[in-house]
Amino acid sequence: MWKKALAALAAVCVLIPAVGPNLWTAAADGWKALDDRDPALVYSSGWNTWQEDGHYQSTLTYSNTVGSSMEYTFDGTGVALYGQKSLNSPYLDVYLDGEKVAEVDMYSSAQYAENQMLLYKAEALAPQEHTLKAVVSEKKNPAVGSNIQVALDYLEVQTDEEEPVPPM
Numbered sequence: 666m667w668k669k670a671l672a673a674l675a676a677v678c679v680l681i682p683a684v685g686p687n688l689w690t691a692a693a694d695g696w697k698a699l700d701d702r703d704p705a706l707v708y709s710s711g712w713n714t715w716q717e718d719g720h721y722q723s724t725l726t727y728s729n730t731v732g733s734s735m736e737y738t739f740d741g742t743g744v745a746l747y748g749q750k751s752l753n754s755p756y757l758d759v760y761l762d763g764e765k766v767a768e769v770d771m772y773s774s775a776q777y778a779e780n781q782m783l784l785y786k787a788e789a790l791a792p793q794e795h796t797l798k799a800v801v802s803e804k805k806n807p808a809v810g811s812n813i814q815v816a817l818d819y820l821e822v823q824t825d826e827e828e829p830v831p832p833m
Contacts, residue, residue: 696743696821701726706820709734711801719780720818725749727816734800735817743823744797745786749816751778755805757815759785760798771815772806781818792825 699705700722702714711730716723726735727749737744746759754771769784785799801815 694823695825696745696823699737699820699822700724701817701819705737705739707736715816720749721747721781722819725816725818727814728801729812729814731755731801731803731813733815734798736796736798737820738794738796739822739824740792740794741822741824742790742792743786743788743821744790744795745821746784746797746799747781747818747820748784749778749780749818750775750782751814751816753809753812753814755809755813755815756802757784758800758802760796760800761787761790762795768802768804770806772809774808778816788823 698721702722702724706726708726709732711733712726712728712735715725715727717725744761748757748771750771750773752773752775754773757769757771758765759767759769766787767785771784773779773782797820799815799817801813805813
């Protein structure tokens with residue numbers, strides 16, 4: 666019985682492509698998901714990592730420091746940033762190609778943090794290289810205390826690239 670179960674599991678694993686150093690996975694409608702730990706994301710000082718179920722690929726990158734930033738340069742026509750909203754989260758300033766495009770209130774009054782929340786999304790961008798930058802702001806909701814935290818989970822990028830078909 667164990668041999669059959671192990672063989673079935675091995676057969677399924679062959680169909681799942683290995684996750685390499687560039688942690689891309691398929692997302693819906695021509696979008697690709699990129700984990701917060703991907704080396705293509707450039708973090709300033711002041712960021713830490715957390716691993717826990719409930720986050721994309723069970724990882725989260727967070728900062729308690731105003732001015733800390735994450736930057737990502739990509740070729741595509743859309744980008745979306747996902748993270749965690751919580752009781753102690755300030756605003757997040759979002760820049761696209763050097764221009765401030767959003768001030769995202771990361772505060773949530775929910776008793777528990779809200780994971781995998783859409784923080785920012787841009788679509789119909791020119792099909793060229795773009796840079797997304799997210800900066801921890803000193804601005805915060807009046808309900809947020811002095812101990813702040815911004816947590817980023819993953820990005821999605823819309824590209825014109827064809828998704829490779831995994832080998833059978």
